[in-house]
Amino acid sequence: MAPKSTRKVSRNPELIRGIGKYSRSQMYHKRGIWAIKAKNGGVLPRHDPIPKPEAPALKPPKFYPADDVKKPLVNKHKPKPTKLRASITPGTVLILLAGRFKGKRVVFLKQLPSGLLLVTGPFKINGVPLRRVNQSYVIATSTKVDISAVNVDNFDDKYFTKEAQKKKKKGEGEFFEGEREEKSVLPQQKKDDQKTVDAALLKAIEIVPDLKAYLGARFSLKDGVEPGVAWLQRILGLSLKKLGCKEYLD
Amino acid sequence: MVKGRQGERVRLYVRGSILGYKRSKSNQYPNTSLIQIEGVNSKEEVAYYCGKRMAYIYKAKVKKNGSHYRCIWGKVTRPHGNTGVVRAKFKSNLPPRSMGARVRVFMYPSNI
Numbered sequence: 001m002a003p004k005s006t007r008k009v010s011r012n013p014e015l016i017r018g019i020g021k022y023s024r025s026q027m028y029h030k031r032g033i034w035a036i037k038a039k040n041g042g043v044l045p046r047h048d049p050i051p052k053p054e055a056p057a058l059k060p061p062k063f064y065p066a067d068d069v070k071k072p073l074v075n076k077h078k079p080k081p082t083k084l085r086a087s088i089t090p091g092t093v094l095i096l097l098a099g100r101f102k103g104k105r106v107v108f109l110k111q112l113p114s115g116l117l118l119v120t121g122p123f124k125i126n127g128v129p130l131r132r133v134n135q136s137y138v139i140a141t142s143t144k145v146d147i148s149a150v151n152v153d154n155f156d157d158k159y160f161t162k163e164a165q166k167k168k169k170k171g172e173g174e175f176f177e178g179e180r181e182e183k184s185v186l187p188q189q190k191k192d193d194q195k196t197v198d199a200a201l202l203k204a205i206e207i208v209p210d211l212k213a214y215l216g217a218r219f220s221l222k223d224g225v226e227p228g229v230a231w232l233q234r235i236l237g238l239s240l241k242k243l244g245c246k247e248y249l250d
Numbered sequence: 251m252v253k254g255r256q257g258e259r260v261r262l263y264v265r266g267s268i269l270g271y272k273r274s275k276s277n278q279y280p281n282t283s284l285i286q287i288e289g290v291n292s293k294e295e296v297a298y299y300c301g302k303r304m305a306y307i308y309k310a311k312v313k314k315n316g317s318h319y320r321c322i323w324g325k326v327t328r329p330h331g332n333t334g335v336v337r338a339k340f341k342s343n344l345p346p347r348s349m350g351a352r353v354r355v356f357m358y359p360s361n362i
Contacts, residue, residue, distance in 0.1 A: 087362065097358045103260035136359035220260035 082115035087140040091147035094119065095139040095219045101128050103218035107145050107201060114157045122198040122205070125215045130194055132160055145211070149200040155193075263354035264288055266304065270349050272330075272337060280343045282327070285336045287355055296329035296336055304338055304355045306348055326355065 011030050012020035022030065037044055088094070092108045094117070104126050109118045117135055121128030205211050265288045272282040285304070290296055306322045314320060324340030338353075 085361070097262055097356065097360060102262050136361075139357065139360050139362050218260050219262070221262065221264065 080115075081111060081113055082135055084111050085135065085140065087142075088117070088135070088138075089144065091145045093141045093143040093145065093215065094133075095141060096128075096133060096137065097139060098137045099133075101126075101131075103220055104128050105141070105215050105217070105219060106133075107147070107205075107215070108140075109147065109150065109152045109197070110155075112155070112157050116157070118152065118155055120194070120197055120201065121215070122201050123194050124198060124202065125205070125212055126218075130155065130190075130197060132157075143211070143214070145201065145208070146204045147201070149204060150197055151200070152197065263305075263356045264299075266336075266353040266355045268306070268344060268348050268351050268353055269335065271344075280346075281339065283324075283338050283340065283344050283348075284330055285326070285338045285353055285355070287334065287336055290334040290336070292334055293329045293332050296326075296334055299326045299336060299355060300328060301359060302326050302355055303358060304340075304353050306340065306344055306351070306353050308348070308351070 012022050012027055015021055020027075028034070033044070039045075088108055090108060090110055094106050094108050096102055096104050096106055096119075104121070106119045106121055106126070106128050109120060109130075112118050112132065114132075115135070116132040117138065118130065119128070119133050120130045123129050205215065266285045267288075269284040269286055271278040271280045272284060273279060287296075287299060290299065303323060303325050306324070308320055308322075309318050310320050311318070322340050322342060322344060324338050324344075327337045327339050329335070330337045
């Protein structure tokens with residue numbers, strides 16, 4: 001059989017859904033069925049079916065379920081990581097808006113495959129370790145740190161998952177002893193990872209004047225600062241349009 | 251609420267006050283509340299706050315989850331009128347005694 005080159009576009013362009021440009025006889029000519037037939041002596045070539053491999057004989061099943069159970073449809077959908085905002089690039093200083101470290105200014109390292117952002121204080125400056133953060137809980141400032149010296153390739157979501165709790169079998173004796181609290185100690189590996197990432201970052205930070213103090217300070221809305229939207233405009237230097245107000249502006 | 255935290259208190263929310271329920275002259279619709287966000291004075295500025303989460307925090311006598319403070323979460327839905335008032339929907343309707351009370355409008359989910 002001649003090698004099949006699968007066409008990507010159909011030879012019959014659509015005028016409207018369900019109606020092609022060319023008629024049946026025109027398509028016959030376009031597809032070259034006449035040439036294939038001529039090659040084969042006036043008849044469309046016919047190939048014998050490929051013999052199927054012998055299927056092993058199936059024994060009748062011992063058990064038939066009483067009710068017909070519907071099989072769920074196959075879902076081959078693979079989620080993509082959340083789209084990263086244009087204002088967030090590796091090295092951007094972010095402000096955390098919620099959680100234990102709210103208000104802290106933090107350096108963005110990379111986006112993990114789950115869509116969360118990998119972020120570090122650095123730990124020495126403001127106590128924020130290597131951490132994952134959701135994009136929605138973060139404001140991106142325009143300050144950027146040079147992050148080319150930092151190697152973040154070996155961090156992914158599995159690094160941050162909690163360790164599965166080993167099942168404790170309660171023997172008779174232990175039952176009466178009461179539960180012992182197990183302290184979860186941070187493994188040394190994670191502390192070392194933190195140090196290596198921070199070492200490279202700190203060098204880049206110390207070059208920029210005042211950046212270290214900036215990262216150490218917490219962000220806060222203060223009384224007297226114009227609330228509403230004006231403070232945002234001033235701090236971030238953005239126009240009303242960029243802040244998302246465009247629907248109501250002419 | 252925060253457990254015994256010493257040190258800086260950071261305010262990462264904007265203050266708002268609860269004006270009442272969405273209403274016409276003689277009917278009110280308690281599923282939507284009207285909120286006045288501090289400093290927001292026009293419809294254009296409100297667009298930044300649309301979708302942001304808010305919390306109405308109040309105290310109660312009985313400790314629940316280890317705290318006397320309780321919270322009703324909600325979000326800003328749309329502007330109300332031309333001068334910066336905002337409509338908000340809460341997980342459960344705000345109680346009538348909350349009128350005139352404080353609401354915290356947070357800066358998340360953020361889009362900046």
